[in-house]
Amino acid sequence: MKTLLKFFFFVVVFCSSYAKAENLLDGADLGYGEYLSGECVTCHSKDGVDKGIPAINGLDAEVFASIMYAYKTGEMDHPVMMMVAGRLDAEQIASLAVYFAAASGGK
Numbered sequence: 602m603k604t605l606l607k608f609f610f611f612v613v614v615f616c617s618s619y620a621k622a623e624n625l626l627d628g629a630d631l632g633y634g635e636y637l638s639g640e641c642v643t644c645h646s647k648d649g650v651d652k653g654i655p656a657i658n659g660l661d662a663e664v665f666a667s668i669m670y671a672y673k674t675g676e677m678d679h680p681v682m683m684m685v686a687g688r689l690d691a692e693q694i695a696s697l698a699v700y701f702a703a704a705s706g707g708k
């Protein structure tokens with residue numbers, strides 16, 4: 602019986618952490634992302650051209666969100682982007698991710 606309980610516990614924990622990864626884009630709002638992107642395109646080219654700063658248009662939305670979380674946690678180490686990402690909440694990151702993924706002129 603104990604083993605069975607442990608098994609169920611494992612399944613529940615496993616499923617919820619899996620769901621978390623799947624929900625990187627929860628609450629995404631394209632219009633909100635466009636609004637927030639104003640700050641980003643002062644450095645990142647709006648046309649998706651790399652001028653020393655990488656272009657971020659057309660990046661896969663989940664990849665984009667993962668990168669932002671990596672900056673947020675300091676896993677990816679860049680002072681400017683760590684500061685930018687540190688101020689964004691999950692909904693804002695999701696919205697920016699879907700906006701830039703849909704933006705043209707990118708990779």
Ligand code: HEC
Pocket residue numbers: 637638640641642643644645654655656657665668669678679681682685697
């Ligand atoms: C002050 C300038 C500046 C601003 C503002 C800025 N970024 Fe950046 N961003 C950079 C630089 C510089 C890099 C490259 C960092 C490196 O080389 O490690 C970068 C890297 C990135 C990357 C990784 C790109 C890649 O291909 O590796 C993403 C994604 C990104 N920024 C998203 C954003 C978003 C979203 C915003 C707005 C909320 C934003 N940035 C605002 C300067 C900026």
